Amino acid sequence: MAKIFCVANQKGGVGKTTTAVNLAAGLARLEQRVLLVDLDPQGNATMGAGINKAELDASIYEVMLGLADVRAARVRSETGHFDVLPANRELAGAEVEMVELDNREKRLKDALAAVDDEYDFMLIDCPPALSMLTLNGLCAAHGVIIPMQCEYYALEGLSDLVNTIKKVHAKLNPDLKIIGLLRVMFDPRMTLSQQVSSQLEQHFGDKVFRSIIPRNVRLAEAPSYGMPGINFDPSSKGAQAYLAFGAEMVERIKTL
Numbered sequence: 069m070a071k072i073f074c075v076a077n078q079k080g081g082v083g084k085t086t087t088a089v090n091l092a093a094g095l096a097r098l099e100q101r102v103l104l105v106d107l108d109p110q111g112n113a114t115m116g117a118g119i120n121k122a123e124l125d126a127s128i129y130e131v132m133l134g135l136a137d138v139r140a141a142r143v144r145s146e147t148g149h150f151d152v153l154p155a156n157r158e159l160a161g162a163e164v165e166m167v168e169l170d171n172r173e174k175r176l177k178d179a180l181a182a183v184d185d186e187y188d189f190m191l192i193d194c195p196p197a198l199s200m201l202t203l204n205g206l207c208a209a210h211g212v213i214i215p216m217q218c219e220y221y222a223l224e225g226l227s228d229l230v231n232t233i234k235k236v237h238a239k240l241n242p243d244l245k246i247i248g249l250l251r252v253m254f255d256p257r258m259t260l261s262q263q264v265s266s267q268l269e270q271h272f273g274d275k276v277f278r279s280i281i282p283r284n285v286r287l288a289e290a291p292s293y294g295m296p297g298i299n300f301d302p303s304s305k306g307a308q309a310y311l312a313f314g315a316e317m318v319e320r321i322k323t324l
């Protein structure tokens with residue numbers, strides 16, 4: 069059975085896609101079979117995995133509306149060594165079109181079930197909103213990985229996300245857990261980063277991953293080459309940190 073994780077945070081630009089793409093590539097390096105699910109109409113995870121979102125035969129949009137199955141829509145990331153269920157801006161229309169459908173928060177879950185035995189991990193890159201798309205991600209997943217920048221406003225949005233996860237757990241998906249909070253774009257020279265980081269540890273204890281992802285320009289450059297950062301420059305500090313995070317994830321889920 070595949071382990072399915074959402075990378076979610078309704079704040080924009082906090083490192084969700086960078087985390088999803090690099091974790092996918094990191095797990096692939098550990099010989100895991102990975103499906104990266106792009107659940108964002110921006111299609112950033114698709115592009116970051118080296119797939120042209122403008123030239124898709126089918127995408128997650130058709131899959132969620134029941135017009136194509138996952139096997140027909142998935143594409144191989146040659147630069148990341150994992151499969152991708154790609155997205156592009158068509159997906160933005162799905163929110164509205166799904167309103168008419170039954171079981172609309174479980175469309176993704178049902179679609180992914182068809183390929184469950186072909187993967188060890190499925191990683192879902194969520195859009196920056198607590199929308200119907202994100203709700204589909206949360207309903208499909210066993211757990212949530214929350215990337216966070218250690219800045220003052222980060223904590224403010226966190227309670228909304230945690231409350232949403234609690235509600236989904238209670239009403240729609242009893243399997244759902246917070247796997248952990250991942251500190252990303254970390255700048256150890258900033259006192260505020262250090263303070264917020266230790267507040268997170270005090271408040272969330274061992275739900276905070278030990279691995280910390282530093283701010284690293286190589287991670288930001290990699291998507292323009294269609295490559296996960298860990299393969300673009302394996303020796304960079306960012307790549308090393310995401311590799312360590314991949315190993316930590318594998319350890320952590322053994323204890324779930």
Ligand code: ATP
Pocket residue numbers: 079080081082083084085086087108110112194195196252253254281282283284285287288289291306
């Ligand atoms: P959105 O909410 O729009 O989907 P996101 O949460 O997925 O955004 P990313 O796209 O991963 O965030 O990251 C936002 C920007 O920050 C990107 O330009 C990315 O390259 C850059 N970035 C992400 N992580 C790092 C890092 N550790 N160091 C430097 N730059 C980073």
Ligand code: MG
Pocket residue numbers: 084085086108112113193194195
């Ligand atoms: Mg993103």
